[in-house]
Amino acid sequence: MRHQKSGRKFSRTSSHRVAMFRNMVTSILEHERIYTTIPRAKDLRRWVDWMITLGKRGDLHARRQALDVVKDKAVVYKLFSELGPRYETRPGGYTRITKMGFRHGDAAAMCLIELIVEGARPPVKGRKKKEKAPEETQAGAAAAA
Numbered sequence: 001m002r003h004q005k006s007g008r009k010f011s012r013t014s015s016h017r018v019a020m021f022r023n024m025v026t027s028i029l030e031h032e033r034i035y036t037t038i039p040r041a042k043d044l045r046r047w048v049d050w051m052i053t054l055g056k057r058g059d060l061h062a063r064r065q066a067l068d069v070v071k072d073k074a075v076v077y078k079l080f081s082e083l084g085p086r087y088e089t090r091p092g093g094y095t096r097i098t099k100m101g102f103r104h105g106d107a108a109a110m111c112l113i114e115l116i117v118e119g120a121r122p123p124v125k126g127r128k129k130k131e132k133a134p135e136e137t138q139a140g141a142a143a144a145a
Helices: 014-031 038-057 059-067 074-088 135-145
Strands: 033-037 095-102 110-114
Touching: 014 033, 014 038, 014 074, 014 110, 033 038, 038 059, 038 074, 038 095, 038 110, 059 074
Parallel strands: none
Antiparallel strands: 033 110, 095 110
């Protein structure tokens, strides 16, 4: 039984899985968006949120912890100089997953995982309420009077 076991195995050994997520974290921090499958993106969120939290802390120990995961020094520099200060006031939730359809080869559900830009809001889904035209309100008020 898998009680209290978090994360997916993705049919890989643990070393291969860790290497895959290190590469994906490096890519998303470098390019700020990547295209991948939905289960990978959902597991990747934990890694990216952890790295940005380290970037917000900004001390030497956090930098060394980030270098333990992200092997590219330029990306770690970007994490601590740009991304950490960008999300300084945000308490969490630094990524957005947008479903993009299905892959042609095996019909796997694909998505775009990207870093949220501060101040930008995603469009609200759903129906908008119809507002009454000014003519209708005036005609209704005249009929009532």
